[in-house]
Amino acid sequence: MVDDTLRGRRISPATRPPKAVAETRTCIIPECDTRLSRYNRREYCYTHAPTRFPRLRGRVVAER
Secondary structure (H helix, E strand, C coil): CCCCCCCCCCCCCCCCCCCCCCCCEECCCCCCCCEECCCCCCCCCCCCCCCCCCCCCCCCCCCC
16 A cells, blocks of 8 residues: 655744834824834835835846
């Protein structure tokens, strides 16, 4: 009989804690009171963050 079960290993505990920034921060927009996570390094909340488009394929060509 062939044993076709998939076996894995347990994930080991993290070797260092995640990087955290200041304890209490809010969005940089003056009218916004959204509290940011300790682990969010950005200055804006999700609503006010500038739109960023990822590069999906190809490579970046350096301008000459």
